[in-house]
Amino acid sequence: MGSYPEISFDNTEFAFEHKSDKELKKARFLFSTMSRQWLVKLGTRLTPWAIKSGIPINGLIRNTIFLQFVGGETLGETAVVAKKLKEYNVQVILDYGVEGGDDGENGFDHATKEFIRVIEYAATQSNIPFMSIKVTGFARFTLLEKLDHMMNHNSGTLMKRYLKAIDDLQPDEREEWHRVRRRMMSICETAAEKKVSVLVDAEETWIQDPVDALTILMMDAFNKEKVIVYNTIQLYRHDRLQFLKDSWAAAEERKFILGAKLVRGAYMEKERKRASENNYPSPIQADKDATDRDYNESLDFSIDHIDRIAVIVASHNEYSNLLATRLLREKNLPLNHPHVHFSQLYGMSDNITFNLAHAGCSVSKYLPFGPIKDVIPYLMRRAQENTSVKGQTGRELGLIKREMKRRHE
Ligand SMILES: Cc1cc2nc3c(=O)[nH]c(=O)nc-3n(C[C@H](O)[C@H](O)[C@H](O)COP(=O)(O)OP(=O)(O)OC[C@H]3O[C@@H](n4cnc5c(N)ncnc54)[C@H](O)[C@@H]3O)c2cc1C
Numbered sequence: 001m002g003s004y005p006e007i008s009f010d011n012t013e014f015a016f017e018h019k020s021d022k023e024l025k026k027a028r029f030l031f032s033t034m035s036r037q038w039l040v041k042l043g044t045r046l047t048p049w050a051i052k053s054g055i056p057i058n059g060l061i062r063n064t065i066f067l068q069f070v071g072g073e074t075l076g077e078t079a080v081v082a083k084k085l086k087e088y089n090v091q092v093i094l095d096y097g098v099e100g101g102d103d104g105e106n107g108f109d110h111a112t113k114e115f116i117r118v119i120e121y122a123a124t125q126s127n128i129p130f131m132s133i134k135v136t137g138f139a140r141f142t143l144l145e146k147l148d149h150m151m152n153h154n155s156g157t158l159m160k161r162y163l164k165a166i167d168d169l170q171p172d173e174r175e176e177w178h179r180v181r182r183r184m185m186s187i188c189e190t191a192a193e194k195k196v197s198v199l200v201d202a203e204e205t206w207i208q209d210p211v212d213a214l215t216i217l218m219m220d221a222f223n224k225e226k227v228i229v230y231n232t233i234q235l236y237r238h239d240r241l242q243f244l245k246d247s248w249a250a251a252e253e254r255k256f257i258l259g260a261k262l263v264r265g266a267y268m269e270k271e272r273k274r275a276s277e278n279n280y281p282s283p284i285q286a287d288k289d290a291t292d293r294d295y296n297e298s299l300d301f302s303i304d305h306i307d308r309i310a311v312i313v314a315s316h317n318e319y320s321n322l323l324a325t326r327l328l329r330e331k332n333l334p335l336n337h338p339h340v341h342f343s344q345l346y347g348m349s350d351n352i353t354f355n356l357a358h359a360g361c362s363v364s365k366y367l368p369f370g371p372i373k374d375v376i377p378y379l380m381r382r383a384q385e386n387t388s389v390k391g392q393t394g395r396e397l398g399l400i401k402r403e404m405k406r407r408h409e
Contacts, residue, residue: 005335005359007325009318012403014358015351018088021407027347028400030068034386035393044380051373058372061379069347069382070097071369075121078369081346085365086127089357093130093199093343094118097370097378098137105179108138112183116190123194130230130341130364132199133187135211139180143173144207151209158246162213181214188218192228199261199312202232205271205283212243216250223256227310227339230259235295236268238285244298251308257339261312262298264291266381296323303327303340310339314366316349316392321356336362345382348392351399 071078122128150165191198200215215231222228251258275282302311342363356363
């Protein structure tokens with residue numbers, strides 16, 4: 001116990017060691033701009049429209065929000081960022097940013113090939129142990145939505161509801177779903193062969209049940225000895241702590257390691273709006289305290305069952321990150337336990353990432369890359385998440401200003 005370093009997220013020197021004065025100034029400008037709610041509201045509405053209409057705003061995006069939150073447009077550009085992070089013992093979750101493409105079968109096959117290319121690249125790098133995928137990158141959103149809807153009308157366990165829904169699909173849609181499964185299978189097979197882990201992102205609740213079922217089937221197939229596949233659990237949903245426990249019970253029964261990336265959840269407004277418009281109870285917790293309580297309880301549960309669960313603390317919440325380190329210490333487990341990993345989004349909470357790395361934790365940045373038009377939905381979520389001066393933006397700005405002051409005193 002005595003060998004545990006004291007962890008604090010206040011050290012801005014460690015946090016921003018990797019940034020020049022010029023880069024810090026750019027970040028300060030961006031976070032100040034994003035603190036203007038009206039501007040972000042306008043920007044998040046106009047930008048996707050402007051891109052679609054061919055209005056030349058790519059240069060502006062590339063030099064501002066893209067630069068802050070994205071690794072690059074290509075793998076080559078992103079490799080430069082990944083190498084820089086390696087110098088500070090920070091690992092990378094590589095994310096090819098395509099989502100909800102609905103590009104048709106050719107688009108889905110192309111995205112699958114890209115995911116495989118990312119895995120093959122990651123395998124050649126010592127600090128890229130993970131890559132992330134979105135099932136909407138290689139499956140038709142409306143098919144996922146239909147399956148989810150059918151599953152919700154079936155009874156029994158998740159897997160029973162899933163199998164019955166597949167059976168009830170029209171033959172051409174069943175064939176289409178088999179192609180989705182084959183795409184997922186080929187991604188996971190390559191990942192297992194190359195020893196790179198695949199994190200399956202969670203998206204909207206109305207497509208999540210088939211994504212969960214598919215991911216659990218992959219964990220059952222690939223996670224027997226090593227954890228190759230991770231599911232994402234959104235604790236802003238009031239049913240997810242129980243879902244974590246049910247997933248653990250399935251892992252116990254089927255003898256696989258449960259990969260659990262714990263997040264709070266990124267689609268809160270959209271979820272609440274849809275629930276109220278369609279007159280069904282919101283799947284989201286009543287308030288932030290309830291989300292925090294379930295998030296922290298999930299951490300506790302995961303570390304309590306660390307032999308069977310590999311957990312990723314995917315959060316910018318200082319308390320949750322510290323809690324995870326405290327729980328490890330209490331159980332006399334090393335900070336770099338192979339079943340515990342920490343991660344923050346690239347461009348956010350460097351104070352957490354770099355201070356955890358300094359303390360010897362296994363920690364990464366979630367680093368998306370891709371053509372500007374493909375990463376727009378991701379960037380719009382980051383802009384929305386960073387509008388509150390009281391919340392994340394306030395924290396980021398405060399830290400950047402403190403570091404600038406420290407450097408020039
Ligand atoms: C590595 C990584 C991977 C991620 N992958 C995914 C993913 O696959 N899917 C996904 O959805 N998100 C993902 N996220 C984003 C994540 O869900 C959160 O949006 C983001 O991290 C903010 O939560 P927090 O824990 O960092 O911090 P905090 O700032 O403590 O929490 C903010 C979050 O709390 C919740 N919240 C805020 N207000 C309320 C309220 N009134 N009632 C209930 N809940 C509230 C919301 O989820 C909000 O985003 C990922 C994040 C990281 C770091």
